[in-house]
Amino acid sequence: MFETVRIGIIGTGWIAEKMAITLQGMGDDVIAYGVASRDADRAKAFAQKWGIANSFSSYEAMLQDEHIDLVYIATPHSHHYEHAKMCLLKGKAVLCEKAFTANAAQAEELLNLARERNVFITEAIWTRYMPLSRTINEFVSNGVIGEPTMLTANLGYPIGYKERMLQPALAGGALLDLGVYTLNFASMVFGTEIEKVVSTCVKTDTGVDSQNAITLIFKDHKMAVLHSSMECMSDRQGIISGTKGHLIIENINNPQRVTVVSGDYEMLAHYNCPPQITGYEYQVYACIEALREGWIESPYMPHAETLRIMKLMDQLRKEWGVIYPFD
Structure with a gap:
């Protein structure tokens, strides 16, 4: 199982491009299988530029594809919770860009859902894996x-x-x-x-x-x-x-x-x-290791550490009066 991990990318910005560049250079362990955007033309152009076989005009459509083993979320922080939750509910493993979510409440819900569904999820804070x-x-x-x-x-x-x-x-x-x-x-x-x-x-x-x-x-x-x-x-x-x-x-x-x-x-x-x-390859290798071992979190960035950092950032924002609509 998971001899080759097929990755779907949500988002088409620069961070998504950096991941596409990474996957191109990683060899047979991993394939950039698909990319999804709310804009079909953007998804298609991204796929053509980076040699990705499949483009999808919605995130939901990509998550329906049974071939995808891992989803990399490269959308703004404000959308991580929504997109990661969609993935977990479809049984798709998740590599979610930092910051993991907008606040700790969102992070806790996702991590609980991952445990309930027995689905792997980790935060893509690349420094942790290097x-x-x-x-x-x-x-x-x-x-x-x-x-x-x-x-x-x-x-x-x-x-x-x-x-x-x-x-x-x-x-x-x-x-x-x-x-x-x-x-x-x-x-x-x-x-x-x-x-x-x-x-x-x-x-x-x-x-x-x-x-x-x-x-x-x-x-x-x-x-x-x-x-x-x-x-x-x-x-x-x-x-x-x-x-x-x-x-x-x-x-x-x-x-x-x-x-x-x-x-x-x-x-x-x-x-x-x-x-x-690019440096992104180490977090991808960590995901491959976890999927092959049947883990739902990576030892390089445990769920408890993701949640602790999110709580600390909530505390700091509260002191500064920096408020988000989701708080």
């Missing part, structure tokens, strides 16, 4: 920089003009699109036992956060200082500081290089990420 992310954790746990006590993470792109970023009805704002990476970075390194959260944001005229600063204090007194912005091009760096040195991670949402720095500020070593198609 080999270099595991290497970073090994450095931290092996004492390469001594006892880690603080980390910082920055992620920003000047994309605040985009409609999907501006509108509360599309679950817009920097937090769900970019801040979700900084929160996951902190969680992958320091864990889940957060004792205190201090934060602030700058809001747009439409009422979503355009820039934010979040400080997490953990129960073991470790501290994470996180920034995300949809107004500027940041350095995208993560720095993990310990008692004997620090690690510099280039591009926290797709780690490209880790530099080990000694307590004397000497560069000791550089570790580059393995060659990749």
